Amino acid sequence: MKHLHQRIRDDIEAKIMSGEWAPGHRIPFEHELMAEYGCSRMTVNKVLSTLAANGLITRRRRAGTVVAEPSNQQAVLQIQDFALEAARAGVEYRFKILHRSIEPIDAAAAQRTGLPAGTEMLCVSTLHVMDDVPQAFEQRLINLATVPEAGEEPFKEDPPGTWLLRRVPWTDAEHIVRAVNANGTLAKQLQIQTGTACLMLERRTWQAGAFVTEARITYPGDRHQLVGRFSPVA
Amino acid sequence: MKHLHQRIRDDIEAKIMSGEWAPGHRIPFEHELMAEYGCSRMTVNKVLSTLAANGLITRRRRAGTVVAEPSNQQAVLQIQDFALEAARAGVEYRFKILHRSIEPIDAAAAQRTGLPAGTEMLCVSTLHVMDDVPQAFEQRLINLATVPEAGEEPFKEDPPGTWLLRRVPWTDAEHIVRAVNANGTLAKQLQIQTGTACLMLERRTWQAGAFVTEARITYPGDRHQLVGRFSPVA
């Protein structure tokens, strides 16, 4: 016998997933479900609150609870940590800092980050290598106003991404995935032919509204893919 | 005065986000938080359960509650509906079915879908066009065992993706994003140069364990990008 909480949840999810309860359909009131399952209102309430938090249903006082519109379906992409992935795959990982400077950002970067043009940022280019094969080229801007200690960091132990993740957890992030043809410089660094399709992941992160970092990571398209797995209900 | 539930949650999130409580740090026991905030254990329990559901903390019986490792960070990608996006952008949208047949799947497709080779599937190729410019090329397999009515569907009104989404809500999905160079056929359909980097989104969906559909959607890389936005805490 499963827990009642799970059973109620499964039942409701099944009805929604099967289409028996279409979007907009009014779900039985808490006191009705309470009678149906012979449990207290708290139990029903917790189930419905959880489903609402997951976006499956919409609740409004007095009006009741309805099945949510399936408007913006979402998928989850795993964000990889190179060293971790390499360790898991049992290959040797190393990285190389190709460039490091502190510069005022240009207008385009100011636009993307929402900071005033001319703000000083740490610019770092990193090459990620596994088993002597270049796997990704990373261009990163780090906001020294948010992470001042980055200015002194030589990135000897950890690459910038890992270093940052350990020090500054982010609260918001924006991701863009693009396909680009490799230009000469990139092709040379990644040891691929000019023109090869590459996957470019652009990520900007904020911590409590303060801009933290922007990373543009380019992967050779013939060797990499982003994989995600998603269940609409956890 | 905010609700106690929210206050406890904010406090804990702040400590984790600021790094004061690093990953692996043991969080006060429920009865300690209960004493600290002068509330009942149920209130604390609900807060911690929610945080655990969001992946911020890890709970284990007897062992206690610790701050979760930020290993598998996840990003959310919006899955787009062409017609919806077009309507929002105020441009004209139409689609064209280029190919439609019922065929037994080959070994590779069997591997990907987990179905036996030779299973009959509906194969549909669709071109998505906005303002007379081809925007995406879609190759789709639909499992007739799960969606038998698709065999009779002419896809006059809605393209296969939209049609399916309305009839068969999915419960699980797998996504792969790749960068590929356009081959001759693809380049001709999308009216781009051969070799142009394209974004290929591959999506397979299941409903309660039963395979529903596989879609491979290819976008010209110079005109498209996938955008996602994510907050680790809801």
Added chain:
DNA sequence: TCTGCAGTTATGTATAGACATAATCGCAAA
């Protein structure tokens, strides 16, 4: 017809207590 107030109702939050269960700890036996 319109406006505003009071009543009703469904959900939101919180409590104090109960029993279940998994994981650990420590002691005792092999």
Added chain:
DNA sequence: TTTGCGATTATGTCTATACATAACTGCAGA
């Protein structure tokens, strides 16, 4: 030293109840 078992403990689930709050309903008055 190792194994096994019981005690302990923190979390998991659930109840019955209470009061708060938002929003709809309908009535009364302008």
